[in-house]
Amino acid sequence: MPAAAQLACGPVVAGISGTVSLVAVPANLLVVPAIAPATVLGVAAAVLSPFWPAGAEFAAWLASWPAWWLVVVARYGARLPAGTLPWPGGLTGALLLAGLTVALLVAARHPVVRRLVAVLAVAVIVGTLPVRLVASGWPPARWVAVACAVGQGDALVLPVVPGRAVVVDAGPDPAAVDGCLRRLGVREVSLLLFSHFHVDHTGGVAGVFRARRVAGVRTPQWPEPAAGRDLVRGAAAGAAGAGTAPASAGWTYREGAVELVVLGPPYPMRGTRSDPNNNSLVLLATVAGVRILLMGDAETEEQRALLDRVPAGGVRADVLKVAHHGSAYQEPAFLDAVRPRVALVPVGTGNSYAHPNPAVLARLARGGARVLRTDVDGDLAVVRHGEGLAVVARGTPPGRRS
Incomplete structure (x- = not known):
C-alpha cells in the first residue's frame, strides 16, 4: 500500500x-x-x-x-x-x-x-x-553569500571566518533568521546592517541576537518607519556591546574575507514613491574577490540617483540581491549597468504584492543572469566554483512545506 x-x-x-x-x-x-x-x-x-x-x-x-x-x-x-x-x-x-x-x-x-x-x-x-x-552539506564549501528564506523579507549573510559573519537585514520573523544562521553555523555576528526600517527587514532582529554575540549595528540615516527603528534600537540596547550607529554613502568596513562600501543613497531622497525604500542603504560587498550588490528596497528613484553619482562601472557586480523583492519599480538602465551573473530574489511564497515581477525576472535573464528565488528554492548559497560561480539551493522554503 x-x-x-x-x-x-x-x-x-x-x-x-x-x-x-x-x-x-x-x-x-x-x-x-x-x-x-x-x-x-x-x-x-x-x-x-x-x-x-x-x-x-x-x-x-x-x-x-x-x-x-x-x-x-x-x-x-x-x-x-x-x-x-x-x-x-x-x-x-x-x-x-x-x-x-x-x-x-x-x-x-x-x-x-x-x-x-x-x-x-x-x-x-x-x-x-x-x-x-x-x-547537500550545508553550508557548502567556498560560499560567499547566502540569501535566507525568511518569507516576504530580506536577510543576507556574508562569511567573515567560520562561525562569524556579517548579516544584512533580519527578515520579518525572528525564528526564520535564527534558523538560517544556525544552519550556517554562525555563532557571532561581526556586523549587523539594516538597509531600512520596514518590518520585513527588521522584524526578525531578535533572532539575530538569539544565543550569539553581535559586535555592532549599522542603520540608515532615514529614521522611518519609527516602529522598525525602535525595534532595532531596543534589541541592540538589550545586548552587551552592540552599539548602533548610522551609516551613509562612502562608509566602509573590512574584516576577514568581507569588504563593504555604502554606495547610497548618495543624498537624502525626498518626495519619492516610497521615501523609506528609496533611502535604503545600498551596499557593495566584496567577498573573496566576488562583487555582491545588496540593494535593500531601493526603487527607481534611488537607482537613477546611483547611476548619476557613482562612477562608471561602480555598480557592476557578479551577484545582485534584487531590489525590493523583484518588484516592478526597477530602472532598466541600472540593471543593465549591474549585469550580474547571479540574481537573488528574497521573496515570500504567495505574497500579496505579486512579487517578483515577471518582466523584471525576464530582463535579468536576458542579460545573462541566473535568477533564483527563495520562495522556490529556500536558502540560496552563492559559491565560488573554479573560475566561476555556482548556486546551491538548500531546499524547499518554509512557506511551501506540507
Missing part, C-alpha cells in the same frame, strides 16, 4: 516541490502500525468530548503516543541529507514522472525488463546517494 500510494501521489508531489523522495516508501512502512490507533483514538476523543471530557482527555492521551511516532518518523525522514533528488517542478515535472512511472509499470511485466530495471535502479541509487550526501 505505501508503494502504491507513492506511485499515485509521487508525480503531484514532484510537481509541487521540485523533488522526488527516496524515503517516502520506507517512512510510510515505519508508520503503518501507528496510523490505525492514532486515527481510532483521535475520533474517540472527538466523539467523547461533548459529554465525557475526562474520557476524551484519556483517549487523546492514548492517541498522542502513536501520533508522536508519526511525527518522529516525519521529522527525521525530512532531515536525511540524501532523502530527495532534484526534479523539474510544475506540470512538466509531474507529467514527466507520471510518464516514467507508467512506462516502468508496463515494462516490468516482462521478466527480462524487470531484472534490467532492478539493476538500473540499484546502480542509480548507489551512484547518486554519495553525490547527494556530499552535495
Whole structure:
C-alpha cells in the first residue's frame, strides 16, 4: 500500500516541490502500525468530548503516543541529507514522472525488463546517494553569500571566518533568521546592517541576537518607519556591546574575507514613491574577490540617483540581491549597468504584492543572469566554483512545506 500510494501521489508531489523522495516508501512502512490507533483514538476523543471530557482527555492521551511516532518518523525522514533528488517542478515535472512511472509499470511485466530495471535502479541509487550526501552539506564549501528564506523579507549573510559573519537585514520573523544562521553555523555576528526600517527587514532582529554575540549595528540615516527603528534600537540596547550607529554613502568596513562600501543613497531622497525604500542603504560587498550588490528596497528613484553619482562601472557586480523583492519599480538602465551573473530574489511564497515581477525576472535573464528565488528554492548559497560561480539551493522554503 505505501508503494502504491507513492506511485499515485509521487508525480503531484514532484510537481509541487521540485523533488522526488527516496524515503517516502520506507517512512510510510515505519508508520503503518501507528496510523490505525492514532486515527481510532483521535475520533474517540472527538466523539467523547461533548459529554465525557475526562474520557476524551484519556483517549487523546492514548492517541498522542502513536501520533508522536508519526511525527518522529516525519521529522527525521525530512532531515536525511540524501532523502530527495532534484526534479523539474510544475506540470512538466509531474507529467514527466507520471510518464516514467507508467512506462516502468508496463515494462516490468516482462521478466527480462524487470531484472534490467532492478539493476538500473540499484546502480542509480548507489551512484547518486554519495553525490547527494556530499552535495547537500550545508553550508557548502567556498560560499560567499547566502540569501535566507525568511518569507516576504530580506536577510543576507556574508562569511567573515567560520562561525562569524556579517548579516544584512533580519527578515520579518525572528525564528526564520535564527534558523538560517544556525544552519550556517554562525555563532557571532561581526556586523549587523539594516538597509531600512520596514518590518520585513527588521522584524526578525531578535533572532539575530538569539544565543550569539553581535559586535555592532549599522542603520540608515532615514529614521522611518519609527516602529522598525525602535525595534532595532531596543534589541541592540538589550545586548552587551552592540552599539548602533548610522551609516551613509562612502562608509566602509573590512574584516576577514568581507569588504563593504555604502554606495547610497548618495543624498537624502525626498518626495519619492516610497521615501523609506528609496533611502535604503545600498551596499557593495566584496567577498573573496566576488562583487555582491545588496540593494535593500531601493526603487527607481534611488537607482537613477546611483547611476548619476557613482562612477562608471561602480555598480557592476557578479551577484545582485534584487531590489525590493523583484518588484516592478526597477530602472532598466541600472540593471543593465549591474549585469550580474547571479540574481537573488528574497521573496515570500504567495505574497500579496505579486512579487517578483515577471518582466523584471525576464530582463535579468536576458542579460545573462541566473535568477533564483527563495520562495522556490529556500536558502540560496552563492559559491565560488573554479573560475566561476555556482548556486546551491538548500531546499524547499518554509512557506511551501506540507
